Amino acid sequence: MPSRHQPVLMDPVLDALQPRRGGFFVDATVGGGGHAHAVLSASSDVRLLAIDRDAQALERARQRLEEFGDRVQFAHAPFSAIESLVEEAGLGPVAGILADFGVSSDQIDDRDRGFSFQQDGPLDMRMDRTLQKTSAAVLLANASEDEIEKWLRVYGEERFSRRVANAIIKQRRFGPLLRTSQLADLVARTIPGGRSGHNPATRTFQALRIAVNRELDEIDAFLHAAPRLLAPGGRLAVISFHSLEDRLAKHSFRNEARGGEFENLIPRGTVATQSEMRANPRSRSARLRALERSSVGDAN
Ligand SMILES: C[S@@+](CC[C@H](N)C(=O)[O-])C[C@H]1O[C@@H](n2cnc3c(N)ncnc32)[C@H](O)[C@@H]1O
Structure with missing residues (x-):
């Protein structure tokens, strides 16, 4: 059955990740494949590693992303393992990583x-x-x-x-x-x-x-590993749905930015517009944060 999940904050996610640049991207929570589809559609130079720990979600994403052929690799694994997954994919330095935490509508709707x-x-x-x-x-x-x-x-x-x-x-x-x-x-x-x-x-x-x-341990491990996988100029975007998730992302990005090697691109986070909230009630609690690894020569 095709995914019924409606991706949230699509425009701000694409603004944050800038997939039009092309390169190697990671969707750490591919779910129904909505964000991944938009990232892959942005440029024929995008290659994507699509991760999900839910085998059913991954199968749905596989069908949804079939048109992109071997530009997509799939990994059935928790995103806490992102470091080894990126290494195994062997696609080079990472231009962008997305994590859209929590459960999808497909999971919630399946009794x-x-x-x-x-x-x-x-x-x-x-x-x-x-x-x-x-x-x-x-x-x-x-x-x-x-x-x-x-x-x-x-x-x-x-x-x-x-x-x-x-x-x-x-x-x-x-x-x-x-x-x-x-x-x-x-x-x-x-x-x-x-x-x-x-x-x-x-x-x-x-x-x-x-x-x-063990969702908070997963997020903690992911936030620890992901920034250092980015190439210079690479970006990490995360979407949280409640204060516990958002607090982890906020503190992690703030700490990373203190070192000078990373820039916290949206210090207060981005939330959905009124019209998105009306169209997709799930977006009401969503908050996007983004971090950029400085380009070579930018770091102090
Ligand atoms: C909100 S949905 C993602 C929706 C997706 N962005 C889209 O556009 O369809 C979250 C997905 O993340 C997956 N997930 C949650 N925690 C995970 C973890 N620790 N490791 C890997 N996948 C995880 C869930 O199985 C679910 O499919």
Whole structure:
């Protein structure tokens, strides 16, 4: 099935990466292939390494990008391994890297993946079902109340983290939590609904997804490695969807820029226009940041 994912912040991403220059680009989160398609279309001199840890996403991207033939290479891997993936690709110095963090609409909309509290499905949430062994159900079945509380508080920024963790532990006495609807109902019974109309399970699902996929460790490792893979004048663009992701990118880019070898191109980040937010609600929480490696001779 073709991807239904609508890429966010397309124009600012292309402004940041400048693929018209041609060269070797990396899409570390190719997903449905929307950004990758635009990068490859910008110049026939673009070659692209397309990475995703989700085999299904990669297959969709493969079909979407078929027209570009051997200008694209695919890698089924986590982006924390970007350094060795770039080396293995053997395509030379990197002109631009994009990472569009989080999950795609294709993943959320597929009830069998267990990411959504709006549809019943297995409580899975693994982005890579071939290599990752621990689903959300397994994680919840084995964690202590304190561990669960910490994930909810830190990864979900859930005010009622103790109450929800305690309810999960109590529920376990009656049998394992195996379905998304079981967890969503339990949270709805345990805490009040949000004022903004958000489903009360939103933060719990975010927290669990981050814990299952070790998302912040992945981003940390990626942000550590990616800048140094850039050729002089090369650019790194990252899109985050919540404050935990954005904080990592903001601090990393600020630190890199302090050394003088990199320039923080958009210190406050770029957000979607009102019209994009209306057309694509996912873009409402997106923020783009970009970093450039100085050209030879630019560094002090
Ligand atoms: C928001 S989507 C990307 C959408 C894409 N930019 C497009 O235009 O269709 C995020 C993708 O990143 C992948 N992903 C998330 N974390 C990852 C990681 N640590 N390593 C590799 N891929 C990851 C997900 O599987 C998902 O397909």
